[in-house]
Amino acid sequence: MLFSDLMDTNTKAVILLSGGLDSATCLAIAIDQGFSVHALSFHYGQRHSFELQSARQLAHKASAAEHKIIEIDLATFGKSALTDDIPVPQHTSDSEANAIPVTYVPARNTIFLSYALAWAEVLQCYDIFIGVNALDYSGYPDCRPEYIESFERMANIATKSSVENNNTLKIHTPLIDLTKAEIIQKGTELGVDYSNTHSCYNPDESGTSCGECDACALRIKGFSEAGIADPLPYQS
Amino acid sequence: MLFSDLMDTNTKAVILLSGGLDSATCLAIAIDQGFSVHALSFHYGQRHSFELQSARQLAHKASAAEHKIIEIDLATFGKSALTDDIPVPQHTSDSEANAIPVTYVPARNTIFLSYALAWAEVLQCYDIFIGVNALDYSGYPDCRPEYIESFERMANIATKSSVENNNTLKIHTPLIDLTKAEIIQKGTELGVDYSNTHSCYNPDESGTSCGECDACALRIKGFSEAGIADPLPYQS
DSSP: OHHHHHHHOSEEEEEESSSSSSHHHHHHHOOOOOOEEEEEEEEESSSSSSHHHHHHHHHHTOOOOOOEEEEOOOOOOOTTTSSSSSOOOSSSSSTTSSSTTOOOTHHHHHHHHHHHHHHHHHHHHEEEEEOOOOOOHOOOOGGGGHHHHHHHHHHHHHHHHHHHHOOOOOOEEETOOOOHHHHHHHHHTTOGGGGGGGOOOOOOTTTOSSSSHHHHHHHHHHHHHOOOOOOBBBBO | HHHHHOOOSOEEEEEOOOOSSSHHHHHHHHTTTTTTEEEEEEOOOOOTTTHHHHHHHHHHHHSSEEEEEEEEGGGGGGTTTTTSSSSSSOOOOGGTSSSSSSOOOTTTTHHHHHHHHHHHHTTOEEEEEOOOOHHTTTTTTTGGGHHHHHHHHHHHHHSHHHHHOOOOEEEEEETTOOOOOHHHHHHTTOOGGGGGGOOOSSOOOOOOOOOOOOHHHHHHHHHHHHHHOOOOBOOO
């Protein structure tokens, strides 16, 4: 082994890795850009914790420098079909397409990015990746470009690093202008194995996707439009 | 009992309550301003978890509408004397007074305010109180007025409420321009029982304050300058 192999001289980045299709693609993009990735996942009382198994597999296969899963208790505040007993809706009708979905978790990305910021400071790294995209931001306020920019501005005056070193922390959103089909095409080019990803809000006990919820519907449509076969099996 | 007693018609506010002198005063101010207070504390691997006992007492005595203690794992990221094995420093010399203290916890207020934002949204409330003050913000970047303003701007575009209702979320910092002595004077006027507060970073096993760490030194000096007796006993 060469000495150079012992030193990871790549620039570090923290990446939010849910285990879904978007974050898997975002991870591949960060690696393709030459970053040494420190992956961060959350167990937040979500119904679909099969995601976390996918996150572990993705981080392992991508040779992430580190992968942390943080236990957080968003369920204590309630008000989301993803953490509550509210039924998860089936595929949203067109008339509801611009409404904020009931699967919205209050301030979720703000909390996730705050943890990423804490870890980035400890790692002395100034790059955070999050896989938000255009399809999300019609419905989720904390996926919009103006939200991400505002978080970035806040983050740059929030930390010891920013004060001491005047470093510019960057929130990377490489998927922000992509459709689901474009994300799948990009990830496929980069060799993402989408059989290691999980999208369904309502999987059965074995983790098999329902094929009916909003997340499955978006995924199925995305693969169809990309002209690529979805490697996941579905219940229906 | 009158019907009106059954209805809490006061405006709700979420308040970050550490159990220290500052947050106890901030709680009293929020109540004095007529808010129905929903107190939020964190168990974040801090050495000085006696704070949380104080937070419980303060919330109970102030008749808070609700008090939640959230378990979060900042220790997983390390790099602070408050959660690590780094020795807690004794009273800082004047030459070090403007440096960022090693007791700084990465992105702590950003994480705390993010949880407060999540709870505020669920409660449909638009007021968050945090007891940061002038003494802190020379050392802690996330206590500075410009940081709080930036967080507030971000919060106002982060949530479903802000999008749907165009509500203006306000981060209240009633202590921000006060010295420790002024905080103690203000709290005393409002009837705060400072024997229910905890400031020490290095208490003994029974919770008795050391009288030597930075937090004790600031507290002792504050009471002295306010001309008010500190009701807490000290080890030394």
